[in-house]
Amino acid sequence: MDRSRFIKELTPRRNTGEQLRLHILWLLMIRVMLFTLLIAVTVVLQTKGRDIILPPPAVTMAFLSVVFIYSIGSAGLLQNKIRHLTRFGLIQLLSDAIFAALLVGGTGCSQSIFTPVFIFPVIAGGLSLSRTGGLIAAAASSILYGAILACEYLGYIPQFYAQTRYVPPTDYLSLTNVYSVYGITFFTIGLLSNLLAGRLRNTEEALSRTFVQFDRLNQLYKQVFDDIGTGIVTVDGRNRITSCNPAFARITGFAAADLVGLAFTSILPAAMLTETDQSRQVADLQRKDGSILRIRHTFAHLNLPPDPTLDEPGETQCKVITVQDVSLLEQMERQVRAAEKMAAIGELSAAIAHDFRNPIAAISGSAQLLKNVHAADSSPDPLSRANRHLTEIILRESARMEKTITDFLQFARPSALTPEWFDLRRLTEETIRQVKGRESCPLAAAMELDIPDHLDCWADRQLVQILLTHLLENSCAAAVQTSTWPVLIRARENQEGGRNAISIAVIDQGPGIAENIHEVIFTPFFSTKANCAGLGLSIVKQIAEQHSGNVKLQEPAGGQGCVLEVCLPLPALPDEY
Structure with missing residues (x-):
């Protein structure tokens, strides 16, 4: 197993089955390390002259070989995604209890220094399995330890004990006392490990729910931050840009990575980030391509805790600035004001033009009568010719004015469609x-x-x-x-x-x-x-x-x-x- 895969195996899982599989894998690793380390330390102490009961080297190596082979085989089965993980975990706990019993039985029975090893499967059962896991391991350890003491009292002990400092027990009451102390210890540790495991599971579930909620909130914040059309910028106490969203990058024309670290006033020199004026301000922003954009900006303080990695003062005086392109909005406002003005002028002009029609009609009618009169007068008198000429002018200009008024009323008051x-x-x-x-x-x-x-x-x-x-x-x-x-x-x-x-x-x-x-x-x-x-x-x-x-x-x-x-x-x- 390479290093990356090993680290992945040790990463906490949200899934309960995966978590139990991870715990069993840890149990197998600790088993190998524990038994190997204990026997190695015992061998070292024995070579230093300490009088410690230890099986012959061949028996010791055989025991370690069995532990290694069994653990490796169990790990191999565990990689195949076995279905009943709880049952597999109980088997491993009982196996640990049996290995502990073999170790204690081979190193002095009631006089063995390895008796506390029985606690290992008890604690592991309480933490890894359900609430009964610790109690089952405690019961198995108590039964196996009681069987070892009974065999010792009846004289069923290994033959190599004769070459050690082992002293056979003569009083069953002392064995009963040892058994009672360790039995109560096993069950007490089992109950405590179950209680601790329950609290750990409750804490883990609460932490998992909090993590999920935080993850959803973080995704929501990122989605809003990235997709909102308004530019959002955060600055530190020195008004240097610490982050910005894509909308602000689009408004300025710069890349977001190029903006981080720049002074906000270098992008928008007209910005007023003072305590006395936090209202919406309108200013001209020069984009990267040199074009001028009309923007509106406002800011608010961010009460962030100080960064422990920074010793510079004022880093907590952060601000969040919103920047909005209002060039199109101002253009639309000007158009609306102009349209309203034109509408008012149009209504007034249409009313005036409508009132002009009656006098123009009267003038045109009168001029037409005069033309008819002068048409009958064929006198070469200059005054008569001038009257006829003036009458034609009046009629022509009246017709032109009538056409202009008609066009204006058509434009100012368009008629409804009848397609x-x-x-x-x-x-x-x-x-x-x-x-x-x-x-x-x-x-x-x-x-x-x-x-x-x-x-x-x-x-x-x-x-x-x-x-x-x-x-x-x-x-x-x-x-x-x-x-x-x-x-x-x-x-x-x-x-x-x-x-x-x-x-x-x-x-x-x-x-x-x-x-x-x-x-x-x-x-x-x-x-x-x-x-x-x-x-x-x-x-x-x-x-x-x-x-x-x-x-x-x-x-x-x-x-x-x-x-x-x-x-x-x-x-x-x-x-x-």
């Missing part, structure tokens, strides 16, 4: 006819459709028409700038995010959109055109998102122009659930 199935090609053709009748798009403008016949779309028909109107007006305005036609409207059914969807793309050959404004073109009130409210693409995006879709600006195939694609998901079919 239905409709033919997308037919709706697009209707929208093209409406757009061609407006000032922004000449009647001769060329628009091409690339939409399959009977391509049905599931959406709010009116909102999709508004969406197409804004896209076509923007594309027509871009095409007018460069006089490059046609404007292409293409639609297909494809897969988007694992679902069937209708993709609508409006492609023009205009000057395109500068790359530096790609991120802001869908922002409300942003426009590159004069006399434009900048709500067209914002409304397009809003309508697409109302339908759980999206709108994307894509690169044109030829490198010129603009491609705006809207994706509108279709409802899932029953077999897709």
Whole structure:
């Protein structure tokens, strides 16, 4: 058996069977060592001139050989995982009692100096086996010792006693007295060993339960410490990092092993770890890659006992620091505040815009009446011509203001969805006819459709028409700038995010959109055109998102122009659930 296996065999077990097997193994080892040591010491003393009764060397060697062979054989059986360990242990205890009886019977019987060896199986039985183990061993030892004394009194003794200092007993009362003393001693030790073994077992069970609870608590602590998203750092009295969890390593960008031993202020110079301020503090942390991260940290004291291996003062003033990345949280808070502000402004603006509609309608109606009157007056008078010109200006600007108010109310107060199935090609053709009748798009403008016949779309028909109107007006305005036609409207059914969807793309050959404004073109009130409210693409995006879709600006195939694609998901079919 090598050293590692030997140490493993001596390691305490939680399992009762394994523990008993370990105890029996110890019993076999102690038996060999004890008998060998006792006989060796006796031989040494005898050679020194001490008058000690000892069997002839051949008998002694034979006895030791039997002990060795029997113990080795028992150990071999023990390695085979025998089923009845308690019965095997009792056999070993009775064997020890028999070996003790042979040793005592061969070294002087009642005059033997090895009589206390009977105590060994008694103690071993009380500690290793059940509560009756010590008593069984005590009873066996008493019976065997009584048999030795009876044989001695009757004269059945070894012949080599004649060559020793052995004196035969003449009084049975003295033998009875010796037997009584040792018998009571055996049973007393058996009872005490049983009592001690019971207390040891109770203590061991309590310790085992405590160990299991501590192990579970330790695993829970480690799991929380490793998996929590908040960074946790412990520092000593000098604010040097003693441990940190993976979350803190991720926040800082350093490896956990590289952080241990560093001063916490070297990682976060703005940290305030003072007694007067233990509230949550927000600071900027520079990560390993140089990027700045907004974090919030707080700390608390750890009342740890002093480390006996450290003589430096202040090691008990440890702290635990929690560090949390709040950059995203602060960004969300800013967005929420901005959204609330915009919502309030939007409500107020929508109310004002709604109130503007009535006077604009009155102005537009009055201007239309004046236009009809001036149309009947064909006088070349300069005043009449000026009146007609001013009336046309009033009508044009009133229409533009009416459109701006309509777009603003559409953006500020989006209507509820009423989705239905409709033919997308037919709706697009209707929208093209409406757009061609407006000032922004000449009647001769060329628009091409690339939409399959009977391509049905599931959406709010009116909102999709508004969406197409804004896209076509923007594309027509871009095409007018460069006089490059046609404007292409293409639609297909494809897969988007694992679902069937209708993709609508409006492609023009205009000057395109500068790359530096790609991120802001869908922002409300942003426009590159004069006399434009900048709500067209914002409304397009809003309508697409109302339908759980999206709108994307894509690169044109030829490198010129603009491609705006809207994706509108279709409802899932029953077999897709």
